[in-house]
Amino acid sequence: MTFEQTDSSIRFAIEVSPDDTLCINTVYKQRIQSDTLRYILTSTGRWGEPLKRAVYRFEAPGFKGTPQFSYPPDREITKGTRRIWIWEKTDFMPDQDFMIILK
Numbered sequence: 078m079t080f081e082q083t084d085s086s087i088r089f090a091i092e093v094s095p096d097d098t099l100c101i102n103t104v105y106k107q108r109i110q111s112d113t114l115r116y117i118l119t120s121t122g123r124w125g126e127p128l129k130r131a132v133y134r135f136e137a138p139g140f141k142g143t144p145q146f147s148y149p150p151d152r153e154i155t156k157g158t159r160r161i162w163i164w165e166k167t168d169f170m171p172d173q174d175f176m177i178i179l180k
Contacts, residue, residue, distance in 0.1 A: 098129075109137075112179045118171035127170035135162045135177060147176035 080089040093099045121128060137144065138159060150162040 109179065114177040114179070116175040118174050121169075121171050127168045128166065129168065131164075131166045131169045133164040133166075133175065136160070137179065140179060142180050145178040145180070147173055 078089055080087050082088075091099065091101070116133075135144075135146075135150075136159065140160070144162070146162070148164060151165050152163050154161040154163065
């Protein structure tokens with residue numbers, strides 16, 4: 078897939094025929110440079126309809142605290158020393174960005 082990358086974003090074009098359905102799987106990683114992480118979700122409102130299905134997963138290897146989330150997770154999985162938080166949404170129209178505060 079062709080894409081354009083800057084220091085703070087990646088942009089790519091997708092063609093979808095009218096009345097068609099498209100499923101996109103995106104993996105997003107970032108280096109933690111502060112105790113607040115943000116994933117922009119409110120741009121979904123510009124599309125005029127909710128996300129039919131969205132699954133978000135957050136994993137913080139080695140993090141010992143209890144993060145605060147702008148959306149409460151649906152479940153938490155512990156695998157040894159790894160903790161994974163998962164959100165599964167249907168017909169999801171975000172009213173705020175996804176924020177994670179690590180403390």
